[in-house]
Amino acid sequence: MPAAVTPMTDEQRKAVVTAYLKAFDNGGTSHDGTPILDYFAEDAQFFFPKWGLAHGKAEISRTFGDLGSAVKSVEHHFAAFNWIVTGTDLLAVEGTTHGEHRDGPWRVGVPEWGAGRWCGVFEVRDLLIQRAFIYLDPDYAGKDVARYPWL
Structure with missing residues (x-):
């Protein structure tokens, strides 16, 4: 017998994405001990620039x-x-970050053209992330400037 579909509200979808991102910030585990991969469906897709498209939890873990x-x-x-909700399984979120890359720290707006701004498009169904496509500039330390004459 197929598994039952759990109806979700936009607020529940946002809560799943927020919990995943908080676990990401916390080194891969939520504050209640939930491993980051537990937020994903077994056959989920995950896209990250310069890495590519991961299929399933094993590739997402990699x-x-x-x-x-x-x-x-x-x-x-x-x-x-900034959340964009559709009333369906799809939602998007635009946000900012700061942190430290192995090549150095970054903070949104420092410099204005640098890292720290991102957008993610998520599909959340049955209380799990089915699809997460993250769009950002992965040059966190701002070292890839020679190829852009306006910098």
Whole structure:
């Protein structure tokens, strides 16, 4: 017998995404001890720039391991999130961050063209993230400037 679908509100979807991002900020575990991968469906998709598209929890775990080897810490600015909800399983969030990359620290707005601004598009169903596509500039330390004459 197929598993029952759990109806969700937009606020519940936002809560799942927020809990995932807080676990990300906390080194991969929520404050109540929930491992970050527990927020994802078994067959979830995860996209991150310069990494590519991960299929399923095993590849998502590898993605997080690779990101963790480069990003020492990150803090999302939850109070400043801009949510776009659709009344369906899809929602998007635009936000800012600061943190430390292995190449140095970053803070949104310092410099204005640098890292710290991001957007994520999520599909949340049955209390789990089915799809997370993250859009940002992964050059956290702002070292890739030679290729952009306006910098």
